[in-house]
Amino acid sequence: MIQKPTDLAELTAAELLDGYAAGEFTPVEATEAVLDRIEKHDDALNAFVLVDRESALTSAEASAKRWKAGETLGPGDGVPTSIKDIFLTKDWPTLRGTKLIDEAGPWDADAPCVARLRETGAVLLGKTATPEFAWKGVTDCMRSGVTSNPWDTTTHAGGSSGGAAAAVGAGMGPWSVGTDGGGSVRIPAAFTGTVAIKATYGTVPMYPSSPFGTLAHAGPMTRTVRDTALLLDIIAGFDSRDWSALPTPTASFADGLEDGIEGLRIAYSPTLGFGENDPEVERLVGEAVKVLEGAGAVVEQVDPQIADPAEPFHVLWFTGAAKVLEVFGPDALGEIDPGLREGIEKYRDATALDYLTATAVRMDLGVTMGAFHEHYDLLVTPTMPVTSFDCQRQAPEGWKSELWTSWTPYTYPFNMTQQPAASVPCGVAENGLPVGLQFVAARTQDRLVLRAAHAYEQAAGTQFSRPVVPAAAAAGK
Numbered sequence: 001m002i003q004k005p006t007d008l009a010e011l012t013a014a015e016l017l018d019g020y021a022a023g024e025f026t027p028v029e030a031t032e033a034v035l036d037r038i039e040k041h042d043d044a045l046n047a048f049v050l051v052d053r054e055s056a057l058t059s060a061e062a063s064a065k066r067w068k069a070g071e072t073l074g075p076g077d078g079v080p081t082s083i084k085d086i087f088l089t090k091d092w093p094t095l096r097g098t099k100l101i102d103e104a105g106p107w108d109a110d111a112p113c114v115a116r117l118r119e120t121g122a123v124l125l126g127k128t129a130t131p132e133f134a135w136k137g138v139t140d141c142m143r144s145g146v147t148s149n150p151w152d153t154t155t156h157a158g159g160s161s162g163g164a165a166a167a168v169g170a171g172m173g174p175w176s177v178g179t180d181g182g183g184s185v186r187i188p189a190a191f192t193g194t195v196a197i198k199a200t201y202g203t204v205p206m207y208p209s210s211p212f213g214t215l216a217h218a219g220p221m222t223r224t225v226r227d228t229a230l231l232l233d234i235i236a237g238f239d240s241r242d243w244s245a246l247p248t249p250t251a252s253f254a255d256g257l258e259d260g261i262e263g264l265r266i267a268y269s270p271t272l273g274f275g276e277n278d279p280e281v282e283r284l285v286g287e288a289v290k291v292l293e294g295a296g297a298v299v300e301q302v303d304p305q306i307a308d309p310a311e312p313f314h315v316l317w318f319t320g321a322a323k324v325l326e327v328f329g330p331d332a333l334g335e336i337d338p339g340l341r342e343g344i345e346k347y348r349d350a351t352a353l354d355y356l357t358a359t360a361v362r363m364d365l366g367v368t369m370g371a372f373h374e375h376y377d378l379l380v381t382p383t384m385p386v387t388s389f390d391c392q393r394q395a396p397e398g399w400k401s402e403l404w405t406s407w408t409p410y411t412y413p414f415n416m417t418q419q420p421a422a423s424v425p426c427g428v429a430e431n432g433l434p435v436g437l438q439f440v441a442a443r444t445q446d447r448l449v450l451r452a453a454h455a456y457e458q459a460a461g462t463q464f465s466r467p468v469v470p471a472a473a474a475a476g477k
Contacts, residue, residue, distance in 0.1 A: 008033035009171040013079045013227045016174065020067045020078055027067065027078030031060035031123050034080040038125070038172045046147045047157070047166035049085050050092060051126035056080070059123045066121065074120030076234050082167050082176040085127040086134050086160075087111035087218075088208070097132040097141035099335060100328045112205040112242065113177050113218055113235040120234050125173055128163030132337045133211065134179055135321055137187045137404035138394065139163055141337065146391050149192055151433050155388040158188030159404075164221045165192040174223060175231050179206075181216040182317065182404075183411025186423040189221060190383035190436025193425040195228050195453070196221045199446050201418035203249075204235050205242035211324030212317060214244065215415045225424065225454040229253040232446070256447055261455045262296030267376040273303035275409040277385040280429035285382045288426040288437045288460065292380065292452075295459045304372045304379060306413065309365055310405050312358035313412050318347035319355060339394065339402070362416045369417050373442035378452055381410045383423040383436030410438060420446040424453045426460065 008030040011019065019025050035053050042048055063078035072078075088094050088111040093103045110118065117124065129139050129147045139147040139162025147162045149155045150170040157166040161178025165188030168176050178185040180198040189196035198217045210216030220231035229252070237248035268289045270282060277285075293299050322344045325332050333341055372379070386407060389396040395407050405412055414421045419440055426437035437456065441449045 007171075009037040011174065012224050013076070013174040013222065013230060014224070016079055017075070017077075027060040027063040027123060028057065030078065031056055031080050031125075034125065034171070034173050037170070041170055042172065044148065044153050045150060045157070045166045045170060046145055047128055047163045047170070047172060048082070048125075049095065049127050049129050049144045049163070052092065052124075056123050056125050063121050063123060072121060074234065075230055076117060077121030079122050079175065080125050080173040081117055081122040082125050082128045082164060082173050083114055084161050084164050084176065084178045085130050086179050087114050087177065089114050089124070089127065092127060094127070095143060096134070097130040097143055099143050100332055112207055112239040116235050116237065117177070122234075128161070128167055128176060130163060131160050132340055133321065133324055134160035134181065134184060135337070135340050135343075136160060137183060137408050138391075139188070140391070148391055149388050149433070151193065152388070154391060155433065156191060156391045158191035158388065160184040161196075161221060162188045165189055165194055165196070168192070168221050168223060169194050175227055176221045177218060177231070177235060178221045179210070179216060179218050180415065181210060181212040182313065182415050183408045185219045185221055186383050186411050186421060186436070186438060187408055189423040190425075191388040191434065193428070193434030194221060194223055195225055195422070195424050197228050197232065197420065197422040197446070197449065198414070199232060199236065200246070200420045200443050202242070202244045202246040203446065204232070205237070205239035205245035207239060207241035209242070210320075212320040214418070215313075215316060215320075217415065217418075225422075225450055225457050226254065226257065228422070229257060229450050253447055253450055256451050257454050259451055260295065261292065261452050264297045264377045264452065265375065266292055266297045266299045266378045266380055266452075267304065267372070268299050268301045268380045269303045270301070270382065271303070272306065272381060272410055272413065274308040275385050277382055278387065278429075280431070281382050281385055281387065281435050284427040284429065284435045285437055288456065289380060291460045292456060295455055300376075304369060306365060306368055308409060309361055309413055309416055310409075312361040313405065313416060314343070315347055315350055315354055315358040316362070318343040319350050322348040343403070365413065366417045369419060370442065377441065377448060379440040381438045381440070383410060383438040385409065387429050387431060387433035387435060414440055417443075419443055420449045422449045422453045424457055426456075
C-alpha cells in the first residue's frame with residue numbers, strides 16, 4: 001500500500017502532481033489538507049478575504065476523476081491555488097481592498113491568469129488580501145484589516161501581494177498569483193521566505209489594465225523556483241484583452257533550469273548605489289553571493305550607475321492612482337487609505353510635462369540597464385534592505401519616511417525598466433525573520449533569472465525550515 005505524506009499541505013505543487021500521477025493521494029485529499037490549514041491558522045494571519053470551500057472541493061473531485069481516467073487538463077490540474085483580490089474572478093467579488101467597490105457585482109469575467117488556471121484544472125481556493133488598489137508595500141486596508149507574517153504574526157507579510165505570500169508561506173496552498181507594480185510580489189516573498197518572480201512586462205497578460213499602467217506586472221508566488229517556473233508556464237501567454245501582451249512563449253520556463261551558473265557574469269550590487277541595508281541583510285546576502293561564486297559564477301561587486309528613480313516613479317504611480325479613483329466620484333478621496341490619499345493629493349495636479357519628464361527618466365534608466373546587461377548576465381541585490389517589521393507600522397521604526405518606496409529601493413527601479421526580477425530566500429536573520437536575494441536580468445531573459453535562482457536554491461539548500469504553525473497563533477493573536 002502506498003504511504004502518503006502526513007501533511008499534504010506541506011508539499012510543493014510539483015510534489016503534489018507527482019503524487020497524483022503515482023496514485024499516492026488525490027486532489028481531494030490535498031485540497032482538504034490545505035482548507036484545514038486555512039481554517040486552523042488564517043485567523044492569525046488574515047491572508048484570505050474569501051475562501052470557497054464548497055467550490056474548491058467540487059473542483060478537486062472533478063480533478064481526481066480526471067487523474068483516475070488519465071485525462072488531466074494540464075500541468076496545474078488539482079493544485080490548490082489562491083488568487084490575489086486584484087484579479088477578476090468569475091462568480092467571486094473582486095474588491096481590491098477598498099470600500100468603494102460594491103460586493104454585489106456583477107462578477108462575470110476572469111482575468112487572463114485566472115482563466116488559464118481554470119483551463120489547466122487548478123483548484124481555486126479563494127481570494128487573498130491586498131492593500132487598497134495594491135498601492136503600497138504592506139498589506140493592510142480599511143476593508144479587511146492587517147495581514148501578518150507566518151514567521152512572526154506581529155510583523156508584516158509585506159505587500160502588496162502580502163495575502164498571497166502569507167498563504168503560501170504558511171502552507172495554505174503551494175502557490176498563488178500576485179501583482180507587482182513596484183515590488184509587490186518580491187517584497188512579500190522576501191519577508192515570508194518564499195519565492196516570486198516579476199516576469200518581463202507583458203509576459204503575463206493583464207485585464208483589465210492596471211491603473212498603474214506599464215509599471216504593473218503579474219507573477220507567480222511559490223515556495224520553490226521549480227514551482228515558480230511551472231506556474232509561469234500556465235499563466236503566461238498572449239491575451240487579446242491586453243494591448244501590451246507578449247506572444248505566447250514557445251518553450252517552457254523550466255527549460256534550462258538545471259543548467260547551473262558556471263561561467264555566468266554576475267554583478268553584485270549591495271545598495272544599487274543609493275540604498276542602505278540592515279547589517280544582517282548585508283551579511284546574509286554577502287554569504288549568498290559567495291554561494292554563487294562557489295557554484296562557478298564570475299561575480300564582480302559593481303553598481304549599475306543609476307540614480308534613485310523614486311520621484312519619477314511617484315509621478316507615474318500616484319497619477320495612476322488618481323485616475324483609478326476618478327470613476328468613484330469626487331467624494332472618494334475622503335474614503336480611502338490616508339497614505340494613498342496623501343500621495344494622490346501631492347501628485348494629482350501633475351502636468352502632462354511632468355508625466356513625460358518622468359517617462360523620459362524611465363527610458364534613460366532602461367537604456368542604462370540595457371547597456372549594463374551587455375557586460376553582465378545578471379544583477380544580484382538584496383530584495384529588501386530590511387527584514388519585516390511591526391505590523392502596526394507603515395515603515396521600519398526610525399525610518400526616514402513612512403512612504404513605502406523609502407524602504408523598498410531595490411524593487412521599483414525594475415518595474416520602470418520592465419525587466420524580469422525574482423526573489424528567493426537566502427537565510428534567516430538573528431531576529432528570526434527571512435531575508436531575500438534578488439536576481440535581475442535583461443528584458444525577456446526570464447529563464448536566465450529562474451535558472452540562476454534555482455542554482456542558488458539548490459547550492460545553498462535554502463528550502464530551510466519554515467513555520468508550519470504561525471508563530472503567534474498559539475498565543476491567540
